[in-house]
Structure formats: C-alpha cells, structure tokens
Amino acid sequence: MNDIKNSARLIAHTLLSHAKQNEEITDEIILNIIDRVEATMASVGQAIDKRELFEILVADFSIGKGSITEMNGDITPWLYSRKDDINWELWHRYKSYMHEKDPSFPINDLDDFTDKILDKCYNPKESGSWDRRGMVVGHVQSGKTSNYVGLINKATDAGYKVIIVIAGTISSLRRQT
Known part of the structure; x- marks a missing residue:
C-alpha cells in the first residue's frame, strides 16, 4: 500500500474508531468519513481514490462478519x-x-x-x-x-x-x- 493510501486509511480508521464507539459502522458512515479524509488530504495537496479507500475500509471493518460454511457437521464442539x-x-x-x-x-x-x-x-x-x-x-x-x-x-x-x-x-x- 503506498504512503498516501496508507495515510488516508489511518486517518479514516482514527475517525471511524470514534464512530464505532457509538454505533455500528455502516456504508453511509464510511462514505461520510471518506469525504472528511478527502478534504484533509486535499489540504496537504494529496488526492485519494475514494472508491478504493471505501473498499479497503469496508474490508477492514468486516472481519468476523462473514460466516463459516460447514460441509460436514460431524464435529463435536470442544x-x-x-x-x-x-x-x-x-x-x-x-x-x-x-x-x-x-x-x-x-x-x-x-x-x-x-x-x-x-x-x-x-x-x-x-x-x-x-x-x-x-x-x-x-x-x-x-x-x-x-x-x-x-x-x-x-x-x-x-x-x-x-x-x-x-x-x-x-x-x-x-x-x-
């Protein structure tokens, strides 16, 4: 990940960590944060790819949200x-x-x-x-x-x-x- 993309990601994570304390992270919240990140990065002369940052953030905050698909259910939980x-x-x-x-x-x-x-x-x-x-x-x-x-x-x-x-x-x- 390049420095600009990583910086944008870290800024977004910081802003999202405050949102996460109060409510579940939604696509709408992520999009609002990305707008704020874009403005911050533009103030120092850097442009970001908003779509790519959105995909990264959605992935970052979806760990554990998937499911386990089991083909064979013969295992006793232990x-x-x-x-x-x-x-x-x-x-x-x-x-x-x-x-x-x-x-x-x-x-x-x-x-x-x-x-x-x-x-x-x-x-x-x-x-x-x-x-x-x-x-x-x-x-x-x-x-x-x-x-x-x-x-x-x-x-x-x-x-x-x-x-x-x-x-x-x-x-x-x-x-x-």
Whole structure:
C-alpha cells in the first residue's frame, strides 16, 4: 500500500474508531468519513481514490462478519470447554504484533471468528486418526491472511502438530503468505 493510501486509511480508521464507539459502522458512515479524509488530504495537496479507500475500509471493518460454511457437521464442539486450559502464547504474540502494526485492526472480531473456526475442527487432544480441511475465501484486503495466520497460531497453541497451508499460484501472494 503506498504512503498516501496508507495515510488516508489511518486517518479514516482514527475517525471511524470514534464512530464505532457509538454505533455500528455502516456504508453511509464510511462514505461520510471518506469525504472528511478527502478534504484533509486535499489540504496537504494529496488526492485519494475514494472508491478504493471505501473498499479497503469496508474490508477492514468486516472481519468476523462473514460466516463459516460447514460441509460436514460431524464435529463435536470442544474449544469453549477447554479454552481456560490452553496456553495461548502464540495467539497473544500475534495479537500484540497486529496491534503494534495497526492499532485500529479489529483484533477482537478476529479473536471471536478464529475461535468459531477452531471449534469446528477436531480437538487435537482426541486419540485416534482424523483429518480436517478448510478454505479461506474472501475479497481483496478482507482479512483472509490475518484470519488464517491467527487460526494457525491458535491451532498450534491448542495442540495441533501439523498444519499445511496451500497458498495459490501467484508468487507475490505466496511470498506475502
């Protein structure tokens, strides 16, 4: 993300964080904020692409708003009964990293969403053999990478020993992953 786009995004996040305390973020609120960001950026001689900023902000504030589609419902939920017994060392480290990188990142939404996904996986402490596969799908800048990196950290903390990520055919995206 270039400096101008990133600056506009950070200004918008700051303004939206105040709106988020009082009400749910809607498209209308985002559009109003973008108008304010555009005026701010214009005052220092910088232009922004309002449509692109809108798409980025909608994606930023939609983490955890998606749904988990389950193809096979034979898994017994287990996470919430064991959650207090797990040392969430990697998850807490990732959470701190995400907060340092972007204080406006909706980490609590990510925490809830990854819990829901992990709860749909087998309990790694169960004996016997099993395998579980999943796929993360979403729009550009919708939080896919942060979602599965968070899930990998939680799964490792919970006791999973092998986690395989297949990350597509585009070299630049594989490097990012």
